[in-house]
Amino acid sequence: MNKIGVVGDSDSIIGFKSLGIDIYPATGGDVMKVINRLAGGGYAIIFVTEQAAEAAAETIDRYKTSPYPAIIPIPGNRGTTGFGMKGIHANVEKAIGTDILFKDADN
Amino acid sequence: MAILRVNPTRMELTRLKKRLAVAKRGHKLLKDKRDEMVRQFLLLIKRNKALRQEVEDALSTALAGFVLARVAMTKDALDEALLFPVREVVISVLKANIMSVNVPKITYKEIKRDQVFFPYSMLTTSAELDSASAKLASVLPQMIELAELEKTCNMLADEIEKTRRRVNALEYVMIPQLEETIKYIRMKLDENERGNLTRLMKTKDMIAGREANYKKCKRRATRSPF
Numbered sequence: 001m002n003k004i005g006v007v008g009d010s011d012s013i014i015g016f017k018s019l020g021i022d023i024y025p026a027t028g029g030d031v032m033k034v035i036n037r038l039a040g041g042g043y044a045i046i047f048v049t050e051q052a053a054e055a056a057a058e059t060i061d062r063y064k065t066s067p068y069p070a071i072i073p074i075p076g077n078r079g080t081t082g083f084g085m086k087g088i089h090a091n092v093e094k095a096i097g098t099d100i101l102f103k104d105a106d107n
Numbered sequence: 108m109a110i111l112r113v114n115p116t117r118m119e120l121t122r123l124k125k126r127l128a129v130a131k132r133g134h135k136l137l138k139d140k141r142d143e144m145v146r147q148f149l150l151l152i153k154r155n156k157a158l159r160q161e162v163e164d165a166l167s168t169a170l171a172g173f174v175l176a177r178v179a180m181t182k183d184a185l186d187e188a189l190l191f192p193v194r195e196v197v198i199s200v201l202k203a204n205i206m207s208v209n210v211p212k213i214t215y216k217e218i219k220r221d222q223v224f225f226p227y228s229m230l231t232t233s234a235e236l237d238s239a240s241a242k243l244a245s246v247l248p249q250m251i252e253l254a255e256l257e258k259t260c261n262m263l264a265d266e267i268e269k270t271r272r273r274v275n276a277l278e279y280v281m282i283p284q285l286e287e288t289i290k291y292i293r294m295k296l297d298e299n300e301r302g303n304l305t306r307l308m309k310t311k312d313m314i315a316g317r318e319a320n321y322k323k324c325k326r327r328a329t330r331s332p333f
Binding site: 002003004011012014015016017018019020021044045047064065067068070072074075076077079080084085087088091092094095096 | 144145148149152155156159162163166167169170171172173174177185186189190192193194195196197198199200202209210211213218239240243244247250251253254255257258260261262263264265267268
């Protein structure tokens, strides 16, 4: 449990290779399979580009309640889609019952 | 509120009283746990939001840099340049404990295999690649912190929801139900007691009446002229 992986379209994630992080290019339906494989393969952190994460939202939700792996959406090379922020909103709403944190930010 | 289906006996009453005491204590403890978790969660989620904003901004520019680098050179050349990284990131994972929720604690270490920063030759690559990979390297610590923080928030949110459900179940179902059942048993027992008392009084009256009647008869018998 000491590896970091990045999943997404290859153009977005190729840069992470220069940091010595394992990259796994995948899009669409493959994302789900790759994430499952990495989760069982000793990866503690899996960064997933937002585009890919949206395609595999159910799989990501499944790993939400166990401490590892941490699956974190990151923006791809086309900028952010707001998927990651939506996750934070959902968390606040789940815990508090209402979105108190973002009320002033949205208006 | 419906009462539990129990026999209205003294033993059952004692048992239910004990259960009520436990339920009340558990309710108080869980409520305290929930309040503290919400406090912790609010602190963390604010930091999480700020950090995500930072990481998203920094990462977007870094990745845009890579797009520029891609434009300036061929795909093959880029792949080749990044084929063998000079650095490696090793993370070690531990578990921390926030209000008995196991949350991840990640520490990371960067290993540089060589003294050079770029693993490729300056001649065959574009300048954009240099700045882009330098920028990406500077975002990485923040990304790892974000991973830890976001996971912690996820797990806390989940646990808060669970605890809240438990607190509500105790407060609005379990405890009223127990209280109502205890009241029912107590009333039933009192009723039995009263019933018993009336029966005793009635019997006493009946016995007294019969005795008086008997004495009267006897007196009359002794007074007879025979």
